[in-house]
């Protein structure tokens with residue numbers, strides 16, 4: 315798809331720019347200095363947001379139902395153009411959105427920039443996919459005297475429930491996909507990040523999505539439950555915990571009404587396997603990125619590292635060494651690598667896990683974090699992978715040693731988690747890599763690199779089992795699940811054909 319490289323990559327920001335005026339040189343300023351000044355100027359005051367009532371949630375569904383007729387009949391190119399315009403608007407207001415992502419989402423500059431880029435990519439990618447998939451009917455083969463065509467249409471009202479960890483990218487990705495497929499949408503963002511969602515909705519409306527086709531409802535899980543229980547919902551797209559995905563499934567199944575699809579992307583107990591042939595420096599760098607960046611608050615993040623025994627001591631030491639370099643603190647400080655966790659509740663849950671691990675496992679490393687909503691990176695060594703029984707959504711790494719001859723047990727342990735989202739492999743033996751890939755049911759596998767930051771259209775993202783239902787976000791099959799298929803078969807012999815036959819006889 316068209317690429318407008320207007321959101322710089324973090325590295326681009328360090329290139330010096332020269333400013334000349336009337337022959338007087340002012341000295342060097344970097345694009346980074348400018349961006350930081352713009353972001354600082356744009357930093358919003360976070361005013362309280364009022365939650366919707368269940369009645370308002372019902373009213374939003376009714377309004378979206380009314381809006382469906384017009385939006386579903388809007389031409390594909392018009393729908394796509396609105397999403398492309400939204401991407402353009404996002405990029406032209408990048409300082410504003412970065413400031414908001416930092417203030418409300420606790421994102422570091424690196425993470426905010428990547429998220430902004432991902433959000434714009436989702437809009438453009440789904441617009442491009444939508445032009446192909448919804449632009450025209452597909453004519454199907456059939457006998458003479460019959461014409462057959464297959465068309466894709468919107469389902470109706472889609473409810474989109476999104477998480478706080480990608481409050482812009484996942485929010486917009488879900489909404490863009492549902493809209494592109496011709497659905498009207500009621501979006502319910504995480505209760506921790508309603509302001510980013512509100513701004514994203516305003517931007518979509520400004521870009522040309524009719525008010526009647528897109529509605530925002532803020533509130534916690536109770537509002538989400540009210541939305542999914544509503545009889546007029548035609549589909550649900552959800553990213554968040556496995557537990558909530560199950561609850562949504564139960565709600566949808568209990569309704570006396572149409573069978574409603576759920577597209578869910580949930581959690582993971584994601585593993586990495588590093589064998590004795592892996593490059594230790596690279597393992598250390600990739601482990602630190604995968605486990606601790608974004609404060610470990612990604613569903614793709616590394617939780618469980620299996621290291622071959624022969625190299626384990628050295629590897630763990632190098633990983634701890636790399637982790638020691640991380641600066642934890644204020645996300646608006648450009649030197650910060652790891653920002654805060656999302657809220658106090660998250661911090662308490664993580665602190666409790668750390669306390670439990672301290673008594674059950676061997677502590678190899680504990681970083682230092684400032685006062686407040688911060689959790690320092692920790693590295694624990696477990697004697698058995700089964701000690702980690704749930705997804706721990708923070709910067710805590712669990713290491714397990716294995717012997718080369720027991721690789722099959724490592725794969726069994728991964729299978730026993732029943733999740734299947736991401737997997738990292740560090741090895742220089744092709745047979746080992748292939749054998750692992752062959753035996754795991756994992757959605758996204760990364761070999762000899764880090765395992766986060768799936769790129770839209772490059773690494774379509776999503777998993778199996780406890781990790782979700784698919785299809786993969788940012789992939790070529792995603793939009794189809796938001797739509798219904800309709801075939802029309804016309805007996806062309808009945809009217810024109812018969813007439814021609816009769817005419818021939820006469």
Ligand code: UN1
Nearest residue numbers: 612613614766767768775
């Ligand atoms: C999530 O954390 O909810 O690959 C999913 C990545 C991101 C993960 C998004 N696309 O790191």
